[in-house]
Each structure stands twice: as structure tokens, then as C-alpha cells.
Amino acid sequence: MDSHRQTLESAKKYLTTAASVAASAMLARTVVKEFLPNELRTLLSSGFDRLFSRVSTDSVIVIRQTERRWHISNELYDAAGTYLRTKISPALKRLRASKEKEKNNIIISLDDGEGLTDVFEGVEYKWQLMLQQETSSSRVGETSADVRWYELNFHSKYKDVTLNTYLPHILDRSKEIKAMDRRLKLHMNENDSWSEIDLHHPATMDTLAMDAQLKRTILEDLARFVKRKEYYKRIGKAWKRGYLLFGPPGTGKSSLIAAIANYLRFDIYDLDLKEVNRNSDLKSLLIEMTNKSMLVIEDIDCSVDLQNRDGEEGEKETKSHNNNDVTLSALLNLIDGLWSTSGEERIIVLTTNYKDQLDPALLRPGRMDMHIHMGYCGPDSFRVLASNYHAIDEHPLFEEIDCLLKEVEATPAEVAEELMRSDDADIALGALILFLQNKRKGEGREEILLESLRTDDGVIDGEKKPLEIGQGEDQTSAESK
Ligand SMILES: Nc1ncnc2c1ncn2[C@@H]1O[C@H](COP(=O)(O)OP(=O)(O)OP(=O)(O)O)[C@@H](O)[C@H]1O
Secondary structure, eight states, X not given: OHHHHHHHHHHXXXXXXXXXXXXXXXXHHHHHHTTXXXXXXXXXXXXXXXXXXXXXXXXXXXXXXXXXXXXXXXXXXXXXXXXXXXXXXXTOOOOEEEEOTTSSOEEEESSSSSSEEEEETTEEEEEEEEEEEEEEEETTEEEEEEEEEEEEEEEGGGHHHIIIIIHHHHHHHXXXXXXXXXXXXXXXXXXXXXXXXXXXXXXXXXXXXXXXHHHHHXXXXXXXXXXXXXXXXXXXXXXXXXXXXXXXXXXXXXXXXXXXXHHHTOEEEEOOGGGXXXXXXXXXXXHHOOSSEEEEETTHHHHSEEOOTTSOGGGOOEEOTTOOSOOHHHHHHHXXXXXXXXXXXXXXXXXXXXXXXXXXXXXXXTTSSEEEXXXXXXXHHHHHHHHHHHOOSOOTTHHHHHHHHHHSXXXXXXXXXXXXXXXXXXXXXXXXHHHHHHHHHHHHHHHHHHHTTBOTXXXXXTOOOOOOOBOSSTTOEEEEO
16 A cells, blocks of 8 residues: 555656647646545546447457446446556656547556556556546536546457456455555444444554464464355355454453454454443344454453353353343344344454353354464564564574573563563663563462472362463464364
8 A cells, every 4th residue: 555655656746748748737737646545536436438449459448437326337437446556566657648649638657658557367458547628618608627537458359358357356356455445443332332433553463473373373264264255155154253362461362353353454343241231232233233344342251240150051141240131142142143144244252361261152162263372472472572663583682582481471561561661672682581580580489389289180279271272382372163
């Protein structure tokens, strides 16, 4: 996106017009201005009239604005503008305007040469933006308006493939590009209604400090999920995916949620169950959610107070802390039923610091598809943080830090805090070493106390960990179902 903006900025700056069309320079400049991304969208709000004109072996499709609002052409004209914006080379220094011989048309070259060339499935397409000033007279006097259209040139033998494949591809790509450009929203609930703010969380999958293999697994899972519309339809399952994030505070559960939202360009619906008084309110909230969104319930263990644990799942009374009527079974039924069937491409994320305190109903197969353990900071995570905070990939102190991180349980949040202490990498890494050494001393004393509680099988009483599938970094794991 930035490179496009730069291109457009530099295109604007370096605009030159051919000497022969000096009189048209003002008009051309207007078009160039309109190539700024936001304005482009307004410019391209209309449609096209399709016509083929044969010039020797070339075919030309004219994609033109039209008065008819809902004409298919509107969509394609709009899509062409969006699509071409991503195709303009960052190296482009100027937009060239020239006048067509014996015509009033001005050609705006979208590259340095003859026209922007796009190669798709081996076929070469040349795009030109055309511009004409049309004057019309009426009783109130003469008015003039700019008429713009795209000309798409290609060899006539590719006419079918163009209509059947290339133009649909442009429509699809433009939808994807628009989805990427869209501002993300964070929705928060108050009783039975959502309020929204723009989501500007800077976390991305790149800046997230976690075990490299686990990160790859999550990314692959997400990428597979969004491509599987037909698959979910075929198997008769709702197109949704559930992730349970668990781990100590400060290990990046909220950061991962934001990173997923930024990666998929999904809005977040942050559901605070304590704010919901009745199951009917919960239902209203879930119905209002849009597609391509994430339902997030943080600290699920604190949001609902589990009672009657021994009863059947459907009978479990799970009330929230402020004694409202919302039950866990209602939440689960709504998510499995209405929420899943009334929308698509939905993700649900539950977080907890204490997975072992969760109701088994939440952990049942098919409910949360992937259990992701956000663990303490290991060498992989530390490398990401060092790169985030100090833009360094290597440093003589790394080895010592790696050794300490293997011995000490420090959260990424704690490590990040130390790294922020100074802009000087040497000082910050030194502070981190000191912090880890102090922590190790503290833990050493604790270890001695815990030693007396150790049972025969080596497990510390009350500390028995749930069985997890570990991957990569020692303290990080994922269970995928
Ligand atoms: N894995 C991580 N990668 C990058 N930064 C992290 C990570 N974990 C923590 N941080 C840093 O620490 C801050 C707090 O982390 P975050 O809120 O994501 O943790 P959490 O696990 O959700 O904590 P809690 O359980 O208390 O909600 C973040 O804003 C970020 O700066």
C-alpha cells in the first residue's frame, strides 16, 4: 500500500504532458490528482459500456462510465481502477498525457511507455486511461464534463479467455484489495448493543513473539480457513473456526488476537459477558455480527461462573459474576446454532489464563478447533522482540540471554519492558540480562520451597499440567483438532 501511495505521490510530482497537448495539461493534472487512492475510489464509482472494436489482430474493450447505476459495468469500471492501482509500478516516475491523433481524447499512460502492461495467465494486456472533455449546451448555457474510460487492448484470439477469466479475476482481486484497505473496527458491547471504534492495534503476525513453528502452524491454519468456503459447504459445516488461547498474563494472547484481525482484515467483536444480562440480549448481539469477523471472549473463566459442574452440559447453570441470566449452555448453543448459520467466515477466540479451570463443554472436540498455548519467552520469541524494539538480528549478548531464557520463566511482556528501557541496544540487553539474573535468583529460592512438595513421580502437588502437544520452543504448544 505504501509503495502505491509513493508511486502516486511521485506520479503527481513528476507529471509531464506532451508539448503538443499543452492545452490539455490542466485536464490531465486533474486526472492525476484523482489517482490518489481515496479520490480514485470516488472517480471510479460508475460503470462501463462494453464494446469490441477490431484493429487488425487487436481487440479493445472499452470500460466506460455509464449513467445506469446498477449496470454490471459499474462494478467492472470500479474494479478496474482498484486493480490497476496495485499494478502501477513503484518505479514509475511520471504519468504521460498525450493526445490521440485527430481526436479529442487524451491518453493517460499508466506507466512510462505505451500503456500499463499486465500479464495474466500468459496473456498480455495493455491498459490505457482515456479522457475527453465533452461540452453540451442547454437552455442555461454550455456545460462541460470530463468523460473517462479505460481501454483494454489484447490479441483478439484471447477474447474468450479475457471475458471468462481475466475480467472475473479483476472483479475478485478488487474485492480482496478493498477488503485489505478497509478500516478495521473494534466492537464492544454494552447490554444488548455494540458500539464501535477504529481498530489501530499495531500487532502483526510478524511482530508477534512466539515460537516460529507455532506461528507457521497458526498462519497456515488461518490461510486454509479463509480459502475453504466450498469445502465447508461440501461437508455441511458452518464456515467458522474456533481458537482457544491459553497461557499466563503477558504472553501475548491479546496481541495474537489483534495480529489475526490485522492479518485477515476481520473486525473484532469483543464480547464482555458481564455486560450481558439475558440470553435474549446475547442472541441479539450475536445476530448483529457481520461476516468476516472475530468474536472474542477474553478471560472466559472469569466471564462465566461455572456451577453444577456435575450435571449434564445442557443443564449446567453458568451465571456471570453479576448474577445475570446468561448461561454457558446458551452461549454455546447460540454459537453452534444461530451464530454459525446466520453468517459465514467467522472466527471465535476464547482466552484464559487457566485452561484447566474451563468447563469441559468448552473444550469438547469440534468446539475450539485449535488450542494455542502462549508460553514464556524462548529464544525465538526473544529474537522477534529484539528485532521489533532494536532492529537487531544478532548481538554478542544474545547467547547469554538465550541461556537465561531457558532457565527463567519470563513473559514476552516482561522481556519487552526491559528492551524498552533504552534506545541503546547494548544498555537494553544488559538490563534484560540483569532482570533475568535477578529472576533466576528469586526462582531459585522458590524452587527450594517447592522441593519439599514434590511427589514420587516428580510432579509438584497442585501444579500438574494438562497434557499438551508441545512444538518448537520448550514452553509453547498447540493442540489442533
Ligand atoms: N508474544 C508477544 N509478542 C509481542 N509482544 C508481546 C507478546 N506478549 C506480550 N507482549 C507485549 O506485552 C503487552 C501485553 O501483552 P498481551 O496483553 O498481549 O498479553 P496477554 O497474554 O493478553 O495478557 P493478559 O492475559 O493479561 O490479557 C503487549 O502489548 C505487548 O507489548
